[in-house]
Amino acid sequence: MATIPTHTSKTIYISYMCDHSCVLAAALRAHGMPAEVLPMPNDETTTAGMEFCRGRECSPCMVTIGSYIRLARQPGFNPKQAVLFFPTAGGFCRFGQYEVLQRDILDQLGLQNLEIMSPDAENSYQGFGQNPTRLRQLVWQGVVAVDLIQKLLYEHRPYELKPGQTDQLYQASLQRVVQTTEAGGGKQLHLAMQDIAEQFEALPIDHSKPRPLIGVVGEIFLRFNTYSNLELIRAVEAIGGEVQLTTMMEWFYYTNWVYLRNSRTRGQRLEWGKTWLTDLYQHYHEHRLVKPIAHLLRHKHEPPIARLMNNIRPYYEPRLGTESVLTMGKAIDMQQNGVCGIINVMPFSCMPGIITAGMATRLRADLGNIPWLDIAFDAQGGTNITTRLEAFIYQATEYQRRLETTHTE
Protein backbone atom coordinates (compact mmCIF):
# COMPACT_ATOMS: atom_id res chain seq x y z
CA MET A 1 0.00 0.00 0.00
CA ALA A 2 1.21 3.49 -0.84
CA THR A 3 2.28 5.73 2.04
CA ILE A 4 -0.47 7.99 3.22
CA PRO A 5 1.02 10.99 4.91
CA THR A 6 -1.22 13.07 7.11
CA HIS A 7 -0.89 16.74 6.36
CA THR A 8 -2.22 19.48 8.48
CA SER A 9 -0.95 22.44 6.48
CA LYS A 10 -0.88 21.27 2.86
CA THR A 11 -4.11 21.42 0.88
CA ILE A 12 -5.41 18.07 -0.34
CA TYR A 13 -6.96 18.49 -3.79
CA ILE A 14 -9.61 16.00 -4.85
CA SER A 15 -10.63 15.80 -8.50
CA TYR A 16 -14.39 16.05 -8.90
CA MET A 17 -15.70 12.56 -9.56
CA CYS A 18 -19.15 13.03 -8.06
CA ASP A 19 -20.97 14.67 -5.17
CA HIS A 20 -19.48 12.09 -2.81
CA SER A 21 -16.12 13.82 -3.39
CA CYS A 22 -17.53 16.81 -1.48
CA VAL A 23 -18.19 14.78 1.68
CA LEU A 24 -14.73 13.26 1.47
CA ALA A 25 -13.23 16.78 1.45
CA ALA A 26 -15.54 17.80 4.30
CA ALA A 27 -14.44 14.80 6.41
CA LEU A 28 -10.76 15.58 5.78
CA ARG A 29 -11.35 19.19 6.86
CA ALA A 30 -13.14 17.93 9.96
CA HIS A 31 -9.90 16.08 10.78
CA GLY A 32 -7.80 19.20 10.42
CA MET A 33 -6.60 18.59 6.88
CA PRO A 34 -7.39 21.41 4.45
CA ALA A 35 -9.12 19.80 1.47
CA GLU A 36 -10.75 21.12 -1.68
CA VAL A 37 -12.73 19.52 -4.47
CA LEU A 38 -11.72 20.71 -7.94
CA PRO A 39 -14.43 21.97 -10.31
CA MET A 40 -16.54 19.57 -12.39
CA PRO A 41 -14.43 18.50 -15.40
CA ASN A 42 -15.14 19.96 -18.83
CA ASP A 43 -13.70 19.68 -22.35
CA GLU A 44 -10.59 21.64 -21.33
CA THR A 45 -9.96 19.06 -18.60
CA THR A 46 -10.11 16.23 -21.13
CA THR A 47 -7.82 18.10 -23.53
CA ALA A 48 -5.26 18.69 -20.76
CA GLY A 49 -5.36 14.98 -19.83
CA MET A 50 -5.03 13.84 -23.44
CA GLU A 51 -1.96 16.02 -23.93
CA PHE A 52 0.00 13.78 -21.56
CA CYS A 53 -1.74 10.41 -21.76
CA ARG A 54 -0.70 7.88 -24.38
CA GLY A 55 -4.10 7.12 -25.83
CA ARG A 56 -4.54 3.70 -24.23
CA GLU A 57 -5.78 4.93 -20.85
CA CYS A 58 -9.43 4.81 -19.84
CA SER A 59 -11.38 8.07 -19.95
CA PRO A 60 -11.66 8.47 -16.12
CA CYS A 61 -7.87 8.43 -15.97
CA MET A 62 -7.55 11.16 -18.61
CA VAL A 63 -10.21 13.29 -16.96
CA THR A 64 -8.70 12.92 -13.47
CA ILE A 65 -5.17 13.64 -14.63
CA GLY A 66 -6.50 16.54 -16.71
CA SER A 67 -8.07 18.06 -13.58
CA TYR A 68 -4.75 17.94 -11.76
CA ILE A 69 -2.79 19.33 -14.73
CA ARG A 70 -5.17 22.28 -14.93
CA LEU A 71 -4.75 22.84 -11.19
CA ALA A 72 -0.96 22.73 -11.48
CA ARG A 73 -1.05 25.26 -14.33
CA GLN A 74 -3.01 27.82 -12.35
CA PRO A 75 -1.00 30.99 -11.66
CA GLY A 76 0.36 30.99 -8.12
CA PHE A 77 -0.08 27.23 -7.60
CA ASN A 78 2.52 26.05 -5.09
CA PRO A 79 3.28 22.30 -5.43
CA LYS A 80 5.02 22.26 -2.04
CA GLN A 81 1.75 23.23 -0.38
CA ALA A 82 -0.43 20.71 -2.21
CA VAL A 83 -1.27 17.01 -2.17
CA LEU A 84 -3.27 15.25 -4.88
CA PHE A 85 -5.80 12.66 -3.78
CA PHE A 86 -5.86 9.57 -5.95
CA PRO A 87 -7.23 6.30 -4.51
CA THR A 88 -5.97 3.08 -6.04
CA ALA A 89 -6.84 -0.61 -6.30
CA GLY A 90 -4.96 -3.72 -7.36
CA GLY A 91 -6.14 -6.57 -9.57
CA PHE A 92 -5.88 -6.94 -13.30
CA CYS A 93 -7.74 -3.74 -14.13
CA ARG A 94 -5.58 -0.76 -15.21
CA PHE A 95 -6.67 1.33 -12.23
CA GLY A 96 -3.75 0.12 -10.11
CA GLN A 97 -1.29 1.56 -12.64
CA TYR A 98 -2.69 5.07 -12.81
CA GLU A 99 -0.93 6.32 -9.73
CA VAL A 100 2.37 5.43 -11.44
CA LEU A 101 1.32 7.19 -14.63
CA GLN A 102 0.21 10.22 -12.67
CA ARG A 103 3.57 10.40 -10.88
CA ASP A 104 5.35 10.14 -14.25
CA ILE A 105 3.27 12.97 -15.75
CA LEU A 106 3.80 15.22 -12.74
CA ASP A 107 7.56 14.59 -12.97
CA GLN A 108 7.47 15.49 -16.68
CA LEU A 109 5.82 18.75 -15.67
CA GLY A 110 8.67 19.43 -13.23
CA LEU A 111 6.41 18.77 -10.22
CA GLN A 112 8.57 16.22 -8.40
CA ASN A 113 7.65 17.93 -5.12
CA LEU A 114 3.95 17.46 -5.59
CA GLU A 115 2.76 14.55 -3.45
CA ILE A 116 0.06 12.02 -4.28
CA MET A 117 -2.11 10.54 -1.52
CA SER A 118 -3.27 7.02 -2.44
CA PRO A 119 -5.47 4.99 -0.12
CA ASP A 120 -5.80 1.42 -1.44
CA ALA A 121 -8.88 -0.77 -2.01
CA GLU A 122 -6.72 -3.86 -1.39
CA ASN A 123 -6.92 -3.21 2.35
CA SER A 124 -10.41 -1.73 2.26
CA TYR A 125 -8.87 1.80 2.48
CA GLN A 126 -7.53 1.24 5.98
CA GLY A 127 -4.68 3.41 7.28
CA PHE A 128 -6.31 6.50 5.77
CA GLY A 129 -5.20 9.64 7.65
CA GLN A 130 -3.74 10.08 11.15
CA ASN A 131 -6.88 8.95 12.94
CA PRO A 132 -7.96 6.55 10.22
CA THR A 133 -10.80 4.87 12.04
CA ARG A 134 -12.61 8.09 12.95
CA LEU A 135 -11.95 9.59 9.52
CA ARG A 136 -13.22 6.52 7.72
CA GLN A 137 -16.32 6.50 9.91
CA LEU A 138 -17.06 10.10 9.06
CA VAL A 139 -16.45 9.56 5.34
CA TRP A 140 -18.73 6.54 5.47
CA GLN A 141 -21.61 8.47 7.05
CA GLY A 142 -21.26 11.24 4.46
CA VAL A 143 -21.08 8.79 1.54
CA VAL A 144 -24.20 6.96 2.68
CA ALA A 145 -26.06 10.24 3.18
CA VAL A 146 -25.19 11.35 -0.38
CA ASP A 147 -26.28 7.96 -1.77
CA LEU A 148 -29.58 8.35 0.04
CA ILE A 149 -30.34 11.88 -1.11
CA GLN A 150 -29.50 10.74 -4.64
CA LYS A 151 -32.06 7.97 -4.28
CA LEU A 152 -34.59 10.63 -3.27
CA LEU A 153 -33.58 12.76 -6.26
CA TYR A 154 -33.98 9.97 -8.84
CA GLU A 155 -37.21 8.67 -7.36
CA HIS A 156 -38.82 12.12 -7.26
CA ARG A 157 -37.47 14.14 -10.20
CA PRO A 158 -39.19 12.22 -13.03
CA TYR A 159 -42.56 12.82 -11.33
CA GLU A 160 -42.16 16.44 -10.19
CA LEU A 161 -44.94 18.88 -11.01
CA LYS A 162 -42.72 21.97 -10.96
CA PRO A 163 -39.65 21.47 -13.17
CA GLY A 164 -36.39 22.16 -11.36
CA GLN A 165 -37.77 21.89 -7.84
CA THR A 166 -36.27 18.48 -7.08
CA ASP A 167 -32.84 19.55 -8.33
CA GLN A 168 -32.98 22.63 -6.09
CA LEU A 169 -33.95 20.56 -3.09
CA TYR A 170 -31.22 18.03 -3.84
CA GLN A 171 -28.57 20.77 -4.00
CA ALA A 172 -29.74 22.24 -0.70
CA SER A 173 -29.72 18.75 0.85
CA LEU A 174 -26.20 18.12 -0.43
CA GLN A 175 -25.00 21.37 1.14
CA ARG A 176 -26.56 20.34 4.43
CA VAL A 177 -24.91 16.91 4.31
CA VAL A 178 -21.51 18.44 3.49
CA GLN A 179 -21.76 21.02 6.29
CA THR A 180 -22.92 18.43 8.79
CA THR A 181 -20.11 16.08 7.82
CA GLU A 182 -17.59 18.87 8.30
CA ALA A 183 -19.08 19.49 11.73
CA GLY A 184 -18.48 15.85 12.69
CA GLY A 185 -21.56 13.96 11.41
CA GLY A 186 -23.12 11.63 14.00
CA LYS A 187 -26.40 12.71 15.53
CA GLN A 188 -26.47 15.97 13.58
CA LEU A 189 -26.37 14.06 10.31
CA HIS A 190 -29.24 11.90 11.48
CA LEU A 191 -31.24 15.06 12.28
CA ALA A 192 -30.31 16.53 8.90
CA MET A 193 -31.73 13.42 7.18
CA GLN A 194 -34.98 13.89 9.11
CA ASP A 195 -35.26 17.50 7.86
CA ILE A 196 -34.40 16.45 4.31
CA ALA A 197 -37.08 13.75 4.44
CA GLU A 198 -39.70 16.31 5.49
CA GLN A 199 -38.74 18.59 2.60
CA PHE A 200 -38.93 15.78 0.03
CA GLU A 201 -42.25 14.71 1.48
CA ALA A 202 -43.61 18.18 0.77
CA LEU A 203 -42.55 18.13 -2.93
CA PRO A 204 -45.53 18.20 -5.29
CA ILE A 205 -45.25 15.02 -7.40
CA ASP A 206 -47.55 12.91 -9.55
CA HIS A 207 -47.05 9.15 -9.63
CA SER A 208 -50.18 8.39 -11.63
CA LYS A 209 -48.20 7.48 -14.77
CA PRO A 210 -45.51 4.99 -13.78
CA ARG A 211 -42.35 5.00 -15.88
CA PRO A 212 -40.22 1.98 -16.73
CA LEU A 213 -37.53 1.61 -14.09
CA ILE A 214 -34.05 1.47 -15.63
CA GLY A 215 -31.11 0.09 -13.65
CA VAL A 216 -27.81 1.84 -14.31
CA VAL A 217 -24.83 -0.38 -13.52
CA GLY A 218 -21.20 -0.47 -14.63
CA GLU A 219 -18.01 1.46 -14.11
CA ILE A 220 -18.14 3.61 -11.01
CA PHE A 221 -16.65 6.87 -12.36
CA LEU A 222 -18.93 6.92 -15.38
CA ARG A 223 -22.00 6.07 -13.36
CA PHE A 224 -21.56 9.19 -11.28
CA ASN A 225 -19.63 11.72 -13.37
CA THR A 226 -22.31 13.57 -15.28
CA TYR A 227 -19.81 15.32 -17.58
CA SER A 228 -18.28 11.99 -18.66
CA ASN A 229 -21.58 10.14 -19.03
CA LEU A 230 -23.13 13.01 -21.00
CA GLU A 231 -25.89 13.45 -18.38
CA LEU A 232 -27.17 9.93 -18.99
CA ILE A 233 -29.73 9.96 -16.17
CA ARG A 234 -31.36 13.17 -17.36
CA ALA A 235 -31.40 11.76 -20.90
CA VAL A 236 -33.26 8.63 -19.69
CA GLU A 237 -35.71 10.76 -17.72
CA ALA A 238 -36.30 13.09 -20.70
CA ILE A 239 -37.53 10.17 -22.82
CA GLY A 240 -39.81 8.67 -20.21
CA GLY A 241 -37.74 6.45 -17.90
CA GLU A 242 -36.89 6.49 -14.21
CA VAL A 243 -33.38 5.52 -13.13
CA GLN A 244 -32.18 3.37 -10.27
CA LEU A 245 -28.48 4.13 -9.95
CA THR A 246 -26.05 1.70 -8.36
CA THR A 247 -24.79 3.37 -5.18
CA MET A 248 -21.30 4.33 -4.02
CA MET A 249 -21.73 2.48 -0.71
CA GLU A 250 -21.91 -0.77 -2.66
CA TRP A 251 -18.22 -0.40 -3.63
CA PHE A 252 -17.18 0.04 0.03
CA TYR A 253 -19.15 -3.03 1.07
CA TYR A 254 -17.54 -4.92 -1.78
CA THR A 255 -14.03 -3.96 -0.64
CA ASN A 256 -14.97 -5.28 2.83
CA TRP A 257 -16.16 -8.51 1.24
CA VAL A 258 -12.89 -8.87 -0.69
CA TYR A 259 -10.78 -8.11 2.37
CA LEU A 260 -12.75 -10.54 4.55
CA ARG A 261 -12.31 -13.26 1.94
CA ASN A 262 -8.58 -12.59 1.48
CA SER A 263 -7.81 -12.40 5.20
CA ARG A 264 -9.71 -15.66 5.78
CA THR A 265 -7.75 -17.38 2.99
CA ARG A 266 -4.45 -16.12 4.44
CA GLY A 267 -5.40 -17.08 7.98
CA GLN A 268 -5.19 -13.44 9.19
CA ARG A 269 -7.74 -13.72 11.97
CA LEU A 270 -7.13 -10.31 13.50
CA GLU A 271 -7.50 -8.55 10.14
CA TRP A 272 -10.62 -10.59 9.44
CA GLY A 273 -12.12 -9.59 12.80
CA LYS A 274 -11.35 -5.89 12.30
CA THR A 275 -12.98 -5.86 8.86
CA TRP A 276 -15.99 -7.79 10.15
CA LEU A 277 -16.47 -5.13 12.83
CA THR A 278 -16.02 -2.35 10.27
CA ASP A 279 -18.68 -3.93 8.07
CA LEU A 280 -21.02 -4.22 11.06
CA TYR A 281 -20.43 -0.59 11.98
CA GLN A 282 -21.07 0.52 8.41
CA HIS A 283 -24.34 -1.38 8.20
CA TYR A 284 -25.43 0.03 11.54
CA HIS A 285 -24.89 3.63 10.37
CA GLU A 286 -26.43 2.93 7.01
CA HIS A 287 -29.61 1.73 8.70
CA ARG A 288 -29.65 4.72 11.04
CA LEU A 289 -29.42 7.11 8.10
CA VAL A 290 -31.96 5.25 5.96
CA LYS A 291 -34.57 5.20 8.70
CA PRO A 292 -35.77 8.83 8.39
CA ILE A 293 -36.27 8.55 4.63
CA ALA A 294 -37.27 4.87 4.25
CA HIS A 295 -40.99 5.68 3.90
CA LEU A 296 -40.23 7.91 0.88
CA LEU A 297 -38.35 5.26 -1.10
CA ARG A 298 -40.48 3.07 -3.38
CA HIS A 299 -37.74 0.69 -4.48
CA LYS A 300 -36.05 -2.03 -2.50
CA HIS A 301 -33.00 -0.97 -0.53
CA GLU A 302 -29.43 -2.22 -1.05
CA PRO A 303 -28.91 -6.00 -1.29
CA PRO A 304 -26.05 -7.63 0.67
CA ILE A 305 -22.83 -8.16 -1.31
CA ALA A 306 -22.95 -11.91 -0.58
CA ARG A 307 -26.24 -12.09 -2.45
CA LEU A 308 -24.76 -10.28 -5.48
CA MET A 309 -21.86 -12.72 -5.50
CA ASN A 310 -24.25 -15.69 -5.25
CA ASN A 311 -26.24 -14.24 -8.14
CA ILE A 312 -23.31 -14.44 -10.51
CA ARG A 313 -21.79 -17.75 -9.37
CA PRO A 314 -23.59 -19.78 -12.08
CA TYR A 315 -22.00 -17.51 -14.70
CA TYR A 316 -18.69 -16.27 -13.36
CA GLU A 317 -16.39 -16.88 -10.39
CA PRO A 318 -16.61 -13.94 -7.93
CA ARG A 319 -12.96 -14.46 -6.94
CA LEU A 320 -11.96 -13.18 -10.38
CA GLY A 321 -12.99 -9.82 -9.02
CA THR A 322 -13.07 -6.34 -10.61
CA GLU A 323 -16.20 -4.30 -10.98
CA SER A 324 -17.66 -6.79 -13.45
CA VAL A 325 -18.69 -9.15 -10.62
CA LEU A 326 -20.57 -6.34 -8.90
CA THR A 327 -22.10 -5.11 -12.15
CA MET A 328 -23.44 -8.51 -13.17
CA GLY A 329 -24.57 -9.47 -9.67
CA LYS A 330 -26.40 -6.15 -9.34
CA ALA A 331 -28.03 -6.38 -12.76
CA ILE A 332 -29.53 -9.76 -11.77
CA ASP A 333 -30.71 -8.37 -8.43
CA MET A 334 -32.30 -5.37 -10.13
CA GLN A 335 -34.20 -7.55 -12.59
CA GLN A 336 -35.48 -9.67 -9.70
CA ASN A 337 -36.77 -6.51 -8.03
CA GLY A 338 -38.77 -4.91 -10.81
CA VAL A 339 -36.25 -3.12 -13.02
CA CYS A 340 -37.38 -3.23 -16.68
CA GLY A 341 -34.10 -2.46 -18.44
CA ILE A 342 -30.37 -2.43 -17.68
CA ILE A 343 -27.85 0.13 -18.89
CA ASN A 344 -24.25 -0.95 -18.44
CA VAL A 345 -21.95 2.09 -18.67
CA MET A 346 -18.24 1.75 -19.34
CA PRO A 347 -15.35 3.82 -20.52
CA PHE A 348 -14.18 2.86 -24.00
CA SER A 349 -11.94 -0.25 -23.67
CA CYS A 350 -12.75 -0.73 -19.95
CA MET A 351 -11.69 -4.27 -19.06
CA PRO A 352 -14.44 -5.11 -16.50
CA GLY A 353 -16.98 -3.38 -18.78
CA ILE A 354 -15.99 -5.61 -21.71
CA ILE A 355 -16.32 -8.74 -19.55
CA THR A 356 -19.83 -7.68 -18.52
CA ALA A 357 -20.85 -6.84 -22.09
CA GLY A 358 -19.53 -10.24 -23.20
CA MET A 359 -21.62 -12.03 -20.58
CA ALA A 360 -24.76 -9.96 -21.19
CA THR A 361 -26.32 -12.26 -23.80
CA ARG A 362 -26.24 -15.22 -21.40
CA LEU A 363 -27.47 -13.16 -18.46
CA ARG A 364 -30.33 -11.69 -20.47
CA ALA A 365 -31.45 -15.10 -21.67
CA ASP A 366 -31.95 -16.13 -18.02
CA LEU A 367 -33.55 -12.80 -17.09
CA GLY A 368 -36.57 -13.01 -19.39
CA ASN A 369 -34.66 -11.18 -22.16
CA ILE A 370 -34.66 -7.95 -20.22
CA PRO A 371 -33.69 -5.00 -22.47
CA TRP A 372 -29.98 -4.38 -21.99
CA LEU A 373 -27.88 -1.53 -23.36
CA ASP A 374 -24.07 -1.37 -23.14
CA ILE A 375 -22.79 2.17 -23.60
CA ALA A 376 -19.07 2.84 -24.02
CA PHE A 377 -18.07 6.46 -23.43
CA ASP A 378 -14.79 7.61 -24.97
CA ALA A 379 -14.29 11.15 -23.57
CA GLN A 380 -14.75 12.55 -27.08
CA GLY A 381 -18.19 13.87 -26.17
CA GLY A 382 -19.96 12.32 -29.17
CA THR A 383 -21.41 8.98 -28.19
CA ASN A 384 -24.71 9.99 -29.86
CA ILE A 385 -26.86 7.74 -27.72
CA THR A 386 -30.24 9.42 -28.10
CA THR A 387 -31.63 7.11 -30.80
CA ARG A 388 -30.37 3.99 -29.03
CA LEU A 389 -31.85 5.23 -25.75
CA GLU A 390 -35.23 5.89 -27.35
CA ALA A 391 -35.38 2.36 -28.78
CA PHE A 392 -34.23 0.98 -25.43
CA ILE A 393 -36.89 2.84 -23.42
CA TYR A 394 -39.53 1.58 -25.85
CA GLN A 395 -38.34 -2.01 -25.25
CA ALA A 396 -38.28 -1.43 -21.49
CA THR A 397 -41.86 -0.12 -21.59
CA GLU A 398 -42.93 -3.26 -23.48
CA TYR A 399 -41.07 -5.42 -20.96
CA GLN A 400 -42.86 -3.61 -18.13
CA ARG A 401 -46.24 -4.27 -19.81
CA ARG A 402 -45.36 -7.93 -20.22
CA LEU A 403 -44.48 -8.19 -16.53
CA GLU A 404 -47.71 -6.47 -15.48
CA THR A 405 -49.79 -8.77 -17.71
CA THR A 406 -48.07 -11.87 -16.25
CA HIS A 407 -48.75 -10.64 -12.71
CA THR A 408 -52.45 -9.93 -13.33
CA GLU A 409 -53.10 -13.29 -15.09
Ligand code: SF4
Ligand atom coordinates in the same frame (compact mmCIF):
# COMPACT_ATOMS: atom_id res chain seq x y z
S1 SF4 B 1 -12.49 -0.18 -14.26
FE1 SF4 B 1 -12.32 0.12 -16.46
S2 SF4 B 1 -12.21 2.32 -16.70
FE2 SF4 B 1 -11.74 1.91 -14.56
S3 SF4 B 1 -9.53 1.76 -14.55
FE3 SF4 B 1 -10.32 -0.32 -14.80
S4 SF4 B 1 -10.29 -0.67 -17.01
FE4 SF4 B 1 -10.14 1.53 -16.66
